[in-house]
Amino acid sequence: MSSTLFSTVYNPRYVLLKASLAALMMTIAAVALSACQPFGTEASTQSAVWSCTTVDAPFRYSACHIDAQALTSDRYQLKLFWQDADEQTLLSFDNLVNTLPASQTLAFAMNAGMYNERYAPIGYTVIEGDEKRSLNLKEGGGNFHLLPNGVMWWNQAGKVKITESNALAKLIDSGNADIWYATQSGPMLVIDGEIHPQFNEESTSMKFRNGVGVCRDGNDINVQMVNSEEPVNFYHFAELFKDGLNCPNALFLDGGVASALYAPSIDKHDKKDMGVIIGVVETPE
Numbered sequence: 622m623s624s625t626l627f628s629t630v631y632n633p634r635y636v637l638l639k640a641s642l643a644a645l646m647m648t649i650a651a652v653a654l655s656a657c658q659p660f661g662t663e664a665s666t667q668s669a670v671w672s673c674t675t676v677d678a679p680f681r682y683s684a685c686h687i688d689a690q691a692l693t694s695d696r697y698q699l700k701l702f703w704q705d706a707d708e709q710t711l712l713s714f715d716n717l718v719n720t721l722p723a724s725q726t727l728a729f730a731m732n733a734g735m736y737n738e739r740y741a742p743i744g745y746t747v748i749e750g751d752e753k754r755s756l757n758l759k760e761g762g763g764n765f766h767l768l769p770n771g772v773m774w775w776n777q778a779g780k781v782k783i784t785e786s787n788a789l790a791k792l793i794d795s796g797n798a799d800i801w802y803a804t805q806s807g808p809m810l811v812i813d814g815e816i817h818p819q820f821n822e823e824s825t826s827m828k829f830r831n832g833v834g835v836c837r838d839g840n841d842i843n844v845q846m847v848n849s850e851e852p853v854n855f856y857h858f859a860e861l862f863k864d865g866l867n868c869p870n871a872l873f874l875d876g877g878v879a880s881a882l883y884a885p886s887i888d889k890h891d892k893k894d895m896g897v898i899i900g901v902v903e904t905p906e
Contacts, residue, residue, distance in 0.1 A: 673884040679861065680853050683850055685729040685882075690841070698779070702730075703742070715892075730883040732880065732881045733806075733874060733896070733897040733898055734746075735879070736895070745804070747803040756786060770808050771808075772789050772805045774804075776801050777799070821855075828852050829880045831846070831876070832846075833871065834870065836866050855873070881895055
């Protein structure tokens with residue numbers, strides 16, 4: 622055997638390189654195998670069903686979404702909260718969390734619409750089939766009456782819709798609205814794929830704002846709750862729902878000091894007093 626061949630076979634650096642390549646191939650094979658295996662139920666369920674995030678463009682905002690299909694299950698429920706068992710206004714996310722059964726957790730939540738000086742809702746409000754406030758079709762000043770305004774509502778099966786207020790009145794009168802929860806606010810942000818006609822792209826009215834949309838991701842429907850982290854005008858806030866989140870219908874909930882978000886998964890927990898609260902409750906199986 623020649624000395625050249627001997628050095629090629631037994632050179633320590635060659636042996637080390639060969640061993641490293643073998644280890645790399647084993648790692649790749651292990652990863653490929655694991656990719657074929659199902660992930661843990663908790664990880665895959667949470668990432669697939671709901672999530673919260675903070676985004677920097679087109680303006681800084683935080684958003685939480687949940688797949689609408691998940692709301693038809695027993696594990697996740699979209700709810701409105703206003704008063705405790707003694708009919709005292711909850712006011713805060715902390716008080717709401719403290720009233721939940723030990724078996725439930727609040728995934729995320731935000732203020733659900735406008736209220737008066739007593740933190741009572743000024744628009745149509747239904748909680749577990751009980752009408753707390755009637756549908757408000759009056760004209761007037763302020764954002765609530767920047768018509769058309771609208772109602773976010775859902776039935777006991779968890780099917781969520783956002784409907785212009787007068788259109789919903791007709792559904793109610795005809796008996797075609799099975800309402801388990803409802804919150805009315807205004808103005809509508811997006812109406813059947815179009816931005817509210819009274820919004821001005823060049824408006825200098827810049828406020829912190831929050832809203833909700835029923836949106837599409839391909840063939841899937843999801844609910845998006847958005848809280849701006851910087852002042853924005855109505856037009857660009859609505860444009861986010863229409864073009865950025867693909868929401869055919871979206872509703873403004875409130876703005877300024879009233880905007881509030883609870884999303885512990887992204888370290889958001891506003892300490893504000895508010896009226897009705899909308900949130901997703903999870904009951905682990």
